[in-house]
Every structure is written in C-alpha cells, then in structure tokens.
Amino acid sequence: MSDTTPNPTTDERIKAEPLISRMMKRPELGAIAGVVLVAIFFLISADSAMFTTSGIINFLTPAAQLGILAIGAAMLMIGGEFDLSIGSMVAFAGLFFGICVMVWGLPLIVAIPLTFLFSAFVGAINGVIVIRSGLPSFIVTLAFLFILRGLSLVGLKWASGGSTQLRGVRDATENDWLAPIFSGDAFPGLFAWLAERGLVETFKNGTPKVTGIPVEILWFIVLALVATYILLRTPVGNWIFAAGGDSTAASNSGVPVRKVKVSLFMVTACCAALVAIITVIDAGSTDARRGFQKEFEAIIAAVIGGCLLTGGYGSAIGAFFGSIIFGMVVIGLTYTDFDQDWFQVFLGGMLLIAVLFNNAIRKRVTGER
Amino acid sequence: MTDDSKFHHGDVKQNAAPIVQMKDIEKHFGNIIALAGVSFDICPGECHCLLGDNGAGKSTFIKTMSGVHQPTHGEILFEGKPLSFATPRDSMEAGIATVFQDLAMIPLMSVSRNFFMGREPTKGRGLTKRFDVAKANDITMTEMRKMGINLRGPDQAVGTLSGGERQTVAIARAVYFGAKVLILDEPTSALGVRQTSNVLATIDKVRSQGVGVVFISHNVRHALAVGDRFTVLNRGKTLGTAKRGEISPEELQDLMAGGQELAQLEGSLEGTV
Numbered sequence: 001m002s003d004t005t006p007n008p009t010t011d012e013r014i015k016a017e018p019l020i021s022r023m024m025k026r027p028e029l030g031a032i033a034g035v036v037l038v039a040i041f042f043l044i045s046a047d048s049a050m051f052t053t054s055g056i057i058n059f060l061t062p063a064a065q066l067g068i069l070a071i072g073a074a075m076l077m078i079g080g081e082f083d084l085s086i087g088s089m090v091a092f093a094g095l096f097f098g099i100c101v102m103v104w105g106l107p108l109i110v111a112i113p114l115t116f117l118f119s120a121f122v123g124a125i126n127g128v129i130v131i132r133s134g135l136p137s138f139i140v141t142l143a144f145l146f147i148l149r150g151l152s153l154v155g156l157k158w159a160s161g162g163s164t165q166l167r168g169v170r171d172a173t174e175n176d177w178l179a180p181i182f183s184g185d186a187f188p189g190l191f192a193w194l195a196e197r198g199l200v201e202t203f204k205n206g207t208p209k210v211t212g213i214p215v216e217i218l219w220f221i222v223l224a225l226v227a228t229y230i231l232l233r234t235p236v237g238n239w240i241f242a243a244g245g246d247s248t249a250a251s252n253s254g255v256p257v258r259k260v261k262v263s264l265f266m267v268t269a270c271c272a273a274l275v276a277i278i279t280v281i282d283a284g285s286t287d288a289r290r291g292f293q294k295e296f297e298a299i300i301a302a303v304i305g306g307c308l309l310t311g312g313y314g315s316a317i318g319a320f321f322g323s324i325i326f327g328m329v330v331i332g333l334t335y336t337d338f339d340q341d342w343f344q345v346f347l348g349g350m351l352l353i354a355v356l357f358n359n360a361i362r363k364r365v366t367g368e369r
Numbered sequence: 370m371t372d373d374s375k376f377h378h379g380d381v382k383q384n385a386a387p388i389v390q391m392k393d394i395e396k397h398f399g400n401i402i403a404l405a406g407v408s409f410d411i412c413p414g415e416c417h418c419l420l421g422d423n424g425a426g427k428s429t430f431i432k433t434m435s436g437v438h439q440p441t442h443g444e445i446l447f448e449g450k451p452l453s454f455a456t457p458r459d460s461m462e463a464g465i466a467t468v469f470q471d472l473a474m475i476p477l478m479s480v481s482r483n484f485f486m487g488r489e490p491t492k493g494r495g496l497t498k499r500f501d502v503a504k505a506n507d508i509t510m511t512e513m514r515k516m517g518i519n520l521r522g523p524d525q526a527v528g529t530l531s532g533g534e535r536q537t538v539a540i541a542r543a544v545y546f547g548a549k550v551l552i553l554d555e556p557t558s559a560l561g562v563r564q565t566s567n568v569l570a571t572i573d574k575v576r577s578q579g580v581g582v583v584f585i586s587h588n589v590r591h592a593l594a595v596g597d598r599f600t601v602l603n604r605g606k607t608l609g610t611a612k613r614g615e616i617s618p619e620e621l622q623d624l625m626a627g628g629q630e631l632a633q634l635e636g637s638l639e640g641t642v
Binding site: 229232233234235237238239241242245246248249250252253254255308312313362365 | 457458461469471472473474475476477478482485486487488489491498499500502526528529
C-alpha cells in the first residue's frame with residue numbers, strides 16, 4: 001500500500017497527487033498526528049523533566065511493553081481477527097515460564113524457546129477453533145480470556161503451594177547468560193561513556209542517571225520494523241491484508257487464508273509470551289494478575305494506529321505510535337497537576353476520535369461516498 | 370441485431386479442437402438434481418455464451434467446470450484427455466480461470482496488490498525473499514493499459530475503480546496468469562451501459578488473444594453483442610447450441626424462459642422484454 005514507485009510512462013490526463021493527499025492515505029498518519037498533539041500537550045502542561053532522557057525512557061518502557069502486544073494485535077486485526085485473550089496469555093505464559101525456571105529448573109536457553117512453543121500452541125488452539133467453527137474470534141477469545149486467567153490462578157497455586165505469586169525467578173536467572181537479552185538495560189557502556197563526556201545527565205557521583213536503554217524498548221522497535229517489513233514487503237504480508245479484507249476473495253485467489261490466520265493467532269500469543277518473559281525476569285516473580293486488561297489496551301493502541309475493526313487495513317508502525325501515545329499519557333499525567341485518573345477518560349476519548357478518523361480515511365481510500 | 374455489432378468476431382475454425390469439453394454432466398445435491406445432462410464445449414479464440422434464467426443451473430455448472438463441485442455423472446475432457454478437478458486450484462493450474470461475480474477483489478487493497486494476490490512475484494531468496502513490489506507495479510500498469518484502463522497509479526485502491534474497471538482488472542489478471550479458458554459469471558449484470566460496452570470490448574480483446582471465453586449471462590442483448598456460439602440452459606438441461614447468425618434474440622429469449630409463457634407475456638408487454 002506504500003508502493004509508490006514512479007511510473008516510466010505517466011498518463012498526461014492524470015494530475016499528480018499532492019503530497020498531503022497521498023499522506024492522508026497512510027493508515028499510521030492519525031497515530032503520528034496523535035503523538036505530536038499529545039507531545040505538545042505535555043510540553044505545555046507537564047513538568048520539563050518529562051522530556052529529559054530519563055523522562056522519555058520512563059514513558060517508553062510501559063509503551064514498549066504494551067507495544068509488543070499491540071503490534072501482534074495489529075497484525076491479527078489486519079488479518080481480520082481479534083484476540084481478547086492476550087492479556088490473560090501474558091499471565092499464562094508467565095506461569096509456564098515460571099514453572100520452567102522454578103519447578104523444572106531449566107536454563108533460559110531451554111525455558112524461553114519452550115515458553116514460545118507453548119504459547120504458540122495455545123494461540124493455535126484459539127485460531128483453529130475460530131477458523132473451524134466460523135464463529136467470530138471475539139467470542140472464542142473472550143472464552144479464552146477467562147479460561148487462561150483461571151488456569152493461571154490454579155496453576156500458580158499449584159506451583160507455589162497456595163500463593164498466586166511465584167517468586168524467586170530473579171535468583172534463578174540472575175547468572176544466566178541469556179538474561180541480559182530479556183531484562184535490564186542495554187548499552188550500559190555507551191551511557192557510561194556518554195556520562196564521562198558529560199553528554200548525558202549524571203548523578204553527583206558521576207554515574208549516568210540513565211544507565212541504558214531498557215531491553216523491552218529495543219524489542220519493541222525491532223518488532224515494529226520486522227512487522228512492517230513483513231506486511232509491506234513480503235507475499236505473506238499481502239496475504240494478511242487479503243485475508244482480512246475479504247477471506248472468500250482471498251482464498252478464491254489462492255491465498256492460504258486458514259494458515260495465515262492461525263499463524264497470526266500464534267504470533268500474537270508469542271508476543272504475549274515475550275512480554276511475559278521480559279516482565280517476569282525483570283520483576284523476579286510471576287503473578288496471576290499480570291497482563292490484566294492488556295488485551296483492551298493493545299487493541300486500542302492498534303486502532304489508534306489506524307487498524308480497522310473490520311480488518312484488511314492498518315499498520316504496525318501505527319500500532320507503534322499508538323502505544324507511545326498510550327505510554328505518554330499514562331506516565332505524562334504524573335508530571336502534571338492533573339488527577340491521574342483522567343487517564344481513562346483520555347484513553348476512551350482517543351479511541352473514539354481514532355475510530356471516527358479511521359472510518360473517514362477508509363471511505364477516502366475506497367472512494368466510498 | 371447480429372450484423373451491426375462493432376466487434377470483429379472470433380474465427381472459430383470448423384474443426385478447431387475444443388479446450389474443454391463437458392459431456393452430459395449431471396450434478397445432484399442430495400435429492401435435488403441441479404444439472405440433468407449438460408453438454409458444453411469451448412474452443413480457443415471464441416466466445417461461447419451460456420444463457421439461462423435464474424435457477425437454470427448456471428452457477429452449479431460454472432462451479433463444476435472450475436472444480437468447486439465434482440460432477441455426479443458425466444465426463445470432462447481437457448484438451449482431449451479426461452480430467453477431474455478436485456479443487457479450484459487444480460482447474461486454475463490447468464488454465465481455467467473463473468471470474469466470479471464478487472470478482473475476488475479487495476476494495477481496500479491497491480490494484481497491484483489485488484492483481485498479484487496469492488501469486489506475488491518475489492526477489493531474493495531465503496530470509497531476504499521478498500515481495501517484488503516494483504515488478505508487480507510495472508506489470509499491473511502495463512497489463513491495465515493493454516486493456517485500455519489508465520490507472521492513477523498502481524497503488525490506487527480497487528475500491529476507487531468503477532464496476533466495469535474492476536471487472537477488467539479481474540479479467541486482465543486471469544489472462545496474465547495464463548488462462549486458456551476464461552469463465553465470466555454475469556460480468557455485465559450490475560453495470561451501466563457504458564461500462565457494459567467496456568467489458569464487452571475487453572472480452573473481445575481477450576478472445577483475439579486466443580483465449581476461450583465462457584460468457585454466462587441472462588441478458589440476450591449482451592450475449593449477442595459479443596458471442597460466437599450460444600447455449601441455453603433451462604431447468605438443468607442444455608437445449609442445444611446455436612452459432613452466431615443462426616438464431617434470433619427472440620428465439621433465445623424464448624428458449625431461456627422455456628418457451629410458451631414468455632411468448633404470452635411478451636405479447637402483453639409488446640416486445641419490451
């Protein structure tokens with residue numbers, strides 16, 4: 001959809017499209033505009049500390065954790081399906097990961113792939129039921145929202161002997177060579193070096209205020225880039241748009257719609273597993289409330305990012321910016337004098353504006369009148 | 370009516386070997402007999418019209434020809450050899466392309482993405498194997514220009530095209546991917562006058578490239594404007610095939626409706642049907 005290669009022989013009867021109208025057709029435009037607006041709002045109303053390096057990292061961290069889910073959710077939405085169970089999936093994958101590490105005593109190199117495999121399997125169950133039954137994914141995954149949350153509670157009590165928390169993961173993973181890829185800060189050396197030169201803020205004793213970039217932010221950026229590449233530059237991406245746009249038309253044209261959709265459910269579940277692994281290692285414990293209501297937040301971020309609820313349209317970059325808006329608002333309000341509970345009002349308002357905006361954009365793209 | 374047509378009609382050679390021959394096809398769904406002995410064939414470079422009223426079995430017949438349904442009885446010969454298509458994919462690979470009424474197009478996607486949907490050109494290999502967008506765009510623009518449609522750009526959404534243009538994209542796509550037989554399911558039924566004539570012109574272009582066109586319609590005028598042979602389907606049976614010039618629009622109309630009743634009706638409507 002971004003394919004704008006210049007044409008060797010243009011038709012003289014067709015006027016060149018102005019840049020603005022071409023930009024209006026990009027699904028992520030709304031989210032980018034939203035980021036700018038929200039940033040301006042906080043630049044005016046919030047404490048200036050919000051836009052220092054440490055402030056930015058402060059709001060990017062929750063944005064990244066949500067964003068990893070939102071990118072998965074966005075791809076699934078473009079493919080025409082929903083997954084309401086991703087929040088519960090975070091808790092469930094966290095439980096599985098906790099059991100791998102704590103009960104079975106597996107090293108991360110085994111525990112992490114195993115957690116991904118297990119999550120992909122659960123995602124596949126979701127997908128296969130939706131595809132086989134032809135029921136709306138909304139209702140099937142709503143069932144799994146409760147099933148997985150309940151299983152997480154029961155499983156945690158079993159694994160921890162009665163508690164809904166499983167502690168001690170940090171001690172078990174601290175010295176694992178794989179842990180730095182999934183927890184803590186990246187590039188501490190770079191930040192220390194910058195601090196020495198006085199290029200970043202430091203505490204009195206000379207250590208930088210920001211010791212590195214939290215790894216989830218890097219995962220978030222990498223995932224957004226990979227998802228965008230897949231969507232726009234691979235045949236599979238075309239199949240995802242096609243499957244979501246009209247699954248009958250797509251399968252009549254030879255697109256393996258079922259495989260595409262089931263794989264998307266698996267990818268979404270794996271995104272949940274990634275968030276689970278990162279947060280469990282970081283916090284050193286897993287508990288049953290992890291990921292609570294994240295499914296809604298992820299879907300909201302995807303919608304703010306330009307995804308249509310009906311599928312077939314949207315972008316991963318949009319979900320990326322949608323999540324950043326989310327992080328900015330959640331954390332930004334603490335830098336202002338506003339009551340923090342305004343956050344929910346803001347979120348609902350953003351969602352409503354985004355849906356109205358997307359609807360208008362869709363009509364523009366399809367030339368509907 | 371048949372003489373003033375602006376199209377140069379296909380020169381069907383008397384002994385041209387048919388690409389697809391369907392002999393005495395029957396199709397039953399439980400106790401319903403949808404097709405009760407249909408014979409039909411299509412030669413390269415001709416436009417064979419299949420006419421029939423609603424419920425005559427046209428859809429079942431196309432679906433049998435394109436591999437969606439397997440016939441209960443009867444024989445399908447493809448280039449002289451008996452063949453049975455298990456899936457639509459099989460018939461597509463053999464060279465039978467079907468353009469259904471829904472066109473298998475996605476309005477939100479660009480023309481070029483629709484054109485190559487499910488058959489994307491790629492470059493690179495292994496992990497760098499990717500959708501060759503530039504090539505897809507180039508081919509789309511060229512193919513569409515051949516059909517007489519100038520797109521604003523390959524990234525123009527299909528939703529912004531008119532019904533006739535969409536039909537043309539679907540036809541161009543089928544021909545580009547090597548269709549030997551093109552089945553068009555009521556391509557003109559939802560179109561205005563101008564768009565209809567565009568689509569009929571497209572059919573003519575495709576025919577002149579040696580593709581056999583099966584044109585399904587219930588509109589006798591549209592069929593006569595472009596068809597070389599006409600077969601009428603009524604209540605699941607073929608009522609015979611006529612060559613161009615051998616049959617009048619009135620006769621065709623009568624056959625489609627099963628004769629009698631329409632003749633009376635037509636009388637009362639003073640020949641406006």
